[in-house]
Amino acid sequence: MSQDYEQFIDQVKKKTAIDLSQYKEAQMKRRLESLRNKKGFDQFLPFFQAMTKDKDLFNEFLERMTINVSEFYRNGRRWDVLETKILPRLLQERKKLKLWSAACSTGEEPYTLAMIMSKFMPLTQVSILATDLDRAILERAKLGLYTERSLKEVPKDILTAYFEKDPMGYKVRDEVKRTVQFKQQNLLADRFDDQYDLIVCRNVMIYFTEEAKHELYLKFSKALRPGGVLFVGSTEQIFNPSLYDFESEDTFFYKKIK
Numbered sequence: 412m413s414q415d416y417e418q419f420i421d422q423v424k425k426k427t428a429i430d431l432s433q434y435k436e437a438q439m440k441r442r443l444e445s446l447r448n449k450k451g452f453d454q455f456l457p458f459f460q461a462m463t464k465d466k467d468l469f470n471e472f473l474e475r476m477t478i479n480v481s482e483f484y485r486n487g488r489r490w491d492v493l494e495t496k497i498l499p500r501l502l503q504e505r506k507k508l509k510l511w512s513a514a515c516s517t518g519e520e521p522y523t524l525a526m527i528m529s530k531f532m533p534l535t536q537v538s539i540l541a542t543d544l545d546r547a548i549l550e551r552a553k554l555g556l557y558t559e560r561s562l563k564e565v566p567k568d569i570l571t572a573y574f575e576k577d578p579m580g581y582k583v584r585d586e587v588k589r590t591v592q593f594k595q596q597n598l599l600a601d602r603f604d605d606q607y608d609l610i611v612c613r614n615v616m617i618y619f620t621e622e623a624k625h626e627l628y629l630k631f632s633k634a635l636r637p638g639g640v641l642f643v644g645s646t647e648q649i650f651n652p653s654l655y656d657f658e659s660e661d662t663f664f665y666k667k668i669k
């Protein structure tokens with residue numbers, strides 16, 4: 412790793428607690444280099460110094476390093492498995508579920524979870540924690556306003572029941588919004604609550620190094636109650652689930668066994 416980039420990583424960590432060395436290097440460096448060049452810097456350190464004085468530039472950095480793409484019912488078949496197999500089992504074991512969407516981006520994921528939960532109970536009884544590293548993205552999530560593109564997988568009946576047409580696109584109805592509490596959190600640095608029944612963490616672990624993933628699986632395992640489930644993204648199988656007291660309950664669903 413170049414000294415310039417290494418120092419940049421150190422400085423960013425000191426200032427923000429974001430540890431870029433826990434993200435796959437080639438990919439991250441390429442993304443940041445292109446922003447740095449666009450801003451007219453040919454070294455990382457002066458780019459960092461500029462970032463400390465310019466909030467907009469810092470936000471652009473954050474936007475570049477976090478990849479925010481999301482959509483409702485992403486990989487729809489997996490959400491079917493959640494609805495028809497995983498949730499019925501969890502609800503047999505406990506009436507009220509403790510639910511967390513980790514790295515929730517613009518909110519499509521926790522809102523999808525709320526819409527699915529509404530098949531089992533009134534929304535007034537549903538409560539979901541949704542967290543992300545990026546504060547700006549959480550503000551957009553709270554707004555709950557989406558373009559048609561992120562809605563293409565939404566079933567017709569859900570679209571009618573839980574979205575309102577808006578001149579800017581589609582708005583998630585307040586009764587759904589009220590079920591989700593958004594909070595800023597760094598998965599790689601902050602501590603987690605425990606006794607979760609379901610943790611949904613999808614399409615963020617692919618960006619982390621193997622060591623960072625290992626630590627995170629351990630933290631997720633501790634955060635789940637025995638019988639609780641970790642739902643991961645469709646490219647994110649865990650290679651050795653038993654190492655974390657997990658067993659596969661279905662593809663991309665890991666049940667904590669003790």
Ligand SMILES: C[S@@+](CC[C@H](N)C(=O)[O-])C[C@H]1O[C@@H](n2cnc3c(N)ncnc32)[C@H](O)[C@@H]1O
Pocket residue numbers: 477478479480481482485513514515516517520542543544545548596597598599612613614615644
């Ligand atoms: C590609 S989105 C995934 C959104 C959603 N989970 C999905 O699957 O559609 C990745 C999200 O991870 C967030 N993220 C990246 N690093 C993070 C970290 N260390 N802690 C928490 N969130 C992080 C980004 O801000 C971004 O919103």
